[in-house]
Amino acid sequence: MFDPREKIALFIDGANLYATSRALGFDIDYRKLLASFNQRGYLLRAYYYTALVEDQEYSSIRPLIDWLDYNGYKVVTKPAKEFTDSTGRRKIKGNMDIELTIDALELADIVDHYVIFSGDGDFRTLVEALQRRGRKVSVVSTMASQPPMISDELRRQADHFIDLVSLKGDVGRDPSERPQRRVDTSTDDDDSDY
Numbered sequence: 001m002f003d004p005r006e007k008i009a010l011f012i013d014g015a016n017l018y019a020t021s022r023a024l025g026f027d028i029d030y031r032k033l034l035a036s037f038n039q040r041g042y043l044l045r046a047y048y049y050t051a052l053v054e055d056q057e058y059s060s061i062r063p064l065i066d067w068l069d070y071n072g073y074k075v076v077t078k079p080a081k082e083f084t085d086s087t088g089r090r091k092i093k094g095n096m097d098i099e100l101t102i103d104a105l106e107l108a109d110i111v112d113h114y115v116i117f118s119g120d121g122d123f124r125t126l127v128e129a130l131q132r133r134g135r136k137v138s139v140v141s142t143m144a145s146q147p148p149m150i151s152d153e154l155r156r157q158a159d160h161f162i163d164l165v166s167l168k169g170d171v172g173r174d175p176s177e178r179p180q181r182r183v184d185t186s187t188d189d190d191d192s193d194y
Contacts, residue, residue: 001138001160002040006112010037011100012073013118014050014061016141016149020119020164023145026172030064034072036170037115044111047103048073051080051094076103101126108133115140115162121151127158138162 002008010033021028037043048068052059069075080094097120104114104126114130116123119141127137139158141150144165155161 004041006041007044008037008041008113009044009107009111010046011104011116012048014048016118016120020142020149023149024142024165026168028171029173033171046073047076049076049096049100052077053092054079097122108135119150121154124154124157140164
């Protein structure tokens with residue numbers, strides 16, 4: 001599936017990967033993740049996308065963002081939007097699909113193999129556009145959860161589907177190894193997966 005001569009770029013939808021790994025019962029070790037894909041080809045870039053709640057005194061994702069930023073990842077963030085839904089409940093929304101898509105398309109002339117860590121069906125059109133440019137696209141998510149975390153149309157469009165379960169030995173860390181910290185449950189992202 002991977003050719004050692006390929007230039008690889010990772011595109012990680014942070015909230016989606018977090019939800020997927022949690023559904024499977026393990027945390028991602030981001031140091032191991034880089035090492036694993038460095039062995040598969042020439043790892044050109046590794047992007048991590050997440051929305052941040054700006055007005056919080058403490059953001060549980062901040063330690064992870066800082067670590068990633070200093071350890072080989074290009075971190076892309078934007079402020080999350082806060083709104084009240086029709087039932088009057090406060091909700092936080094932070095979609096990074098456009099940022100990920102634009103970054104991926106801008107690299108189409110130099111990346112040979114894209115690895116998108118997301119099961120979001122909205123990325124099917126991006127995968128198709130990259131394939132039209134002759135690029136190979138692998139999607140990492142899971143079918144092992146109930147319901148599956150990957151959309152059927154995205155899985156069908158990708159050149160390769162990699163079930164995150166199959167990477168657990170290479171990139172996973174058991175939640176019992178996780179440092180004990182205060183967890184802020186108001187965002188979709190994690191704080192300490194490094």
